[in-house]
Amino acid sequence: MGKSPCCAKMGLKKGTWTPEEDQKLLSYIERHGHGSWRALPAKAGLQRCGKSCRLRWLNYLRPDIKRGKFSLQEEQRIIQLHALLGNRWSAIATHLPMRTDNEIKNYWNTHLKKKLTKMGIDPTTHKPKINALIGSSQQKDTANLSHMAQWENARLEAESRLVRESKFTISTTPQVPFNKVTDISLLAPPLEQMVPPCLDILKVWQGTWTTKTTGIFTSNIGSLQSPNSTLHFSDNIFTLSRNAYCFGENLQFPALNYEGGITKENGQNNLKCLVKQNPDLQLEGETTILDNTVQFSDIESPIFAAYVEECLRPPIFVDGFSNADTNNLNNTSTGPFHDLDHSNSGGDLEDNRKYWNNTVTVDKSTLG
DNA sequence: AACTGGGTCAACCGCAATAAA
DNA sequence: TTTTATTGCGGTTGACCCAGT
Numbered sequence A: 001m002g003k004s005p006c007c008a009k010m011g012l013k014k015g016t017w018t019p020e021e022d023q024k025l026l027s028y029i030e031r032h033g034h035g036s037w038r039a040l041p042a043k044a045g046l047q048r049c050g051k052s053c054r055l056r057w058l059n060y061l062r063p064d065i066k067r068g069k070f071s072l073q074e075e076q077r078i079i080q081l082h083a084l085l086g087n088r089w090s091a092i093a094t095h096l097p098m099r100t101d102n103e104i105k106n107y108w109n110t111h112l113k114k115k116l117t118k119m120g121i122d123p124t125t126h127k128p129k130i131n132a133l134i135g136s137s138q139q140k141d142t143a144n145l146s147h148m149a150q151w152e153n154a155r156l157e158a159e160s161r162l163v164r165e166s167k168f169t170i171s172t173t174p175q176v177p178f179n180k181v182t183d184i185s186l187l188a189p190p191l192e193q194m195v196p197p198c199l200d201i202l203k204v205w206q207g208t209w210t211t212k213t214t215g216i217f218t219s220n221i222g223s224l225q226s227p228n229s230t231l232h233f234s235d236n237i238f239t240l241s242r243n244a245y246c247f248g249e250n251l252q253f254p255a256l257n258y259e260g261g262i263t264k265e266n267g268q269n270n271l272k273c274l275v276k277q278n279p280d281l282q283l284e285g286e287t288t289i290l291d292n293t294v295q296f297s298d299i300e301s302p303i304f305a306a307y308v309e310e311c312l313r314p315p316i317f318v319d320g321f322s323n324a325d326t327n328n329l330n331n332t333s334t335g336p337f338h339d340l341d342h343s344n345s346g347g348d349l350e351d352n353r354k355y356w357n358n359t360v361t362v363d364k365s366t367l368g
Numbered sequence B: 001a002a003c004t005g006g007g008t009c010a011a012c013c014g015c016a017a018t019a020a021a
Numbered sequence C: 001t002t003t004t005a006t007t008g009c010g011g012t013t014g015a016c017c018c019a020g021t
Helices: A019-032 A040-044 A050-061 A072-085 A089-093 A101-118 A136-165 A301-312 A323-328 A349-356
Strands: A202-205 A208-212 A215-219 A222-225 A230-232 A236-240 A258-264 A271-277 A293-296 A332-334 A359-363
Touching (some): A040 A050, A072 A101, A089 A101
Parallel strands (some): A332 A359
Antiparallel strands (some): A202 A236, A208 A230, A215 A222
16 A cells, blocks of 8 residues: 555656657557556656556547547436446446546536536435425435445446456456346346345346236326236246346436336246336426326336346337327337337326237347 | 636546555 | 555546636
8 A cells, every 4th residue: 555656756747648648658558558557658758657647548548438528318327327326436437338437527527416406406415405304205215226326336346356357457448348248147246145125136038028018107197097917928038136227218317216126026927116206306397296106017117228228138118108109009019119208298198098008019039 | 908707627646445575 | 464566546626718807
C-alpha cells in the first residue's frame, strides 16, 4: 500500500495532452501493449507519469470508446444502475459498452443529477423529494432496491472473480460483456449462499411458450379485473439464478416505477410476478398511476426483458398495456415483440381488456 | 471590449485494493 | 507474514468555452 511516488516526481509534464504525446502513447501501446504503466513513459519517450498515461489511454485513446452524446437509452440505463449501485462508476461503466467510468461520472454530475432534481427526484436516493415522510410502502420499496443491489453486488463480485481467473489480460482488452456470458451459474452465487429473501428464482423456458395475458390492473381512472390467470410453459431447459431486475426500455423512470420480482413456486409451473408502482410518478407523461399495485402471473415485460437483455439474448417485450401492441396483435401472434412501453399511453382500458383476452404466442426459437 | 458566471469535461489527487517481493 | 510496488477508483479541480451583462 501507499502513495504512488510517480506523480510527485519533479520534471514530469502535467495538464492537457498534446496530439504529439497522444501519438507517442498510442503507437507505443499498439506496438508493445502497455505492460507496466510505471515503466511505459520512459520507454515511449513521454515526460509523463505512468498514472497519467494510463488515464489518457483508458479515458481517451482506447479504440473501443464511443464518444459524443449519450442516447436516451444510455441515459435511462445510467439512472437505473445508479439507483442500484450508487456512485460505483466503474461498475456502472461495465454495463454501458464503449463508455468510460469518467465519462459516465461527468455526465451524471453535469446532466442527470440536475435532471432528476428538476423532476423532484432526489438523485442520491432516487426517491421523490416530497416523500420525506415515507410510508410503509416506500420502506418496502427501499428494501426491494437494496435487495436488488445485493444481487448486483454478488454478480459484480462473481464477474470480477471470473475475469481474474480468466487467461485474458484485461488491462488492454475490454471486459467480457455480460451478455456474452452464457453460463449464468458463473455469475451468480450458489443458491445455498443466497440470503433467503433473495431466493427468487426465475425459470426461463426455452422453446415456445404460450401466455394468456391476464391479471389485475387497477388505476386511478378505473378498475378492471381479468379472468383467471394462466401461463403455460414447455419443458424447463435452463435456470437463471438471479433476482429479477425491473428494467424496461422506453420507461422514463424504469428503476423507480418498477420494483418487484419474479418468483417460481416450488412444484408449480407458473411464474408469479409482482410489480409495484411507485407512487407520485408519471409514466411517459401520459398516465399517472398513484400508489396502485399491478399484479401479473405472466412474464411481466420490463422485468423479463432485463434478463433477456443482460443475460441471454435480445430483448423480448410482451406488454399487456400498450395500445400499439393491442393494435398489432391478433388473437394469436408470434413474437418477439419489442419496445412495448407499458405506459398505457394512448390506449384505454377497453383496449387492455381486449388484449387480456388474447393469447400471445412467442416463439423463442426466432430469437437467435 | 471586458468581465462574470455557469457548464463541461479532461485530468489530477489521494486513498484503497491487490499483487509481488 | 510483512513490506513495498502497482493499479484502480471516485472525488475534485481547473482550463476552456460560451452566453449574458
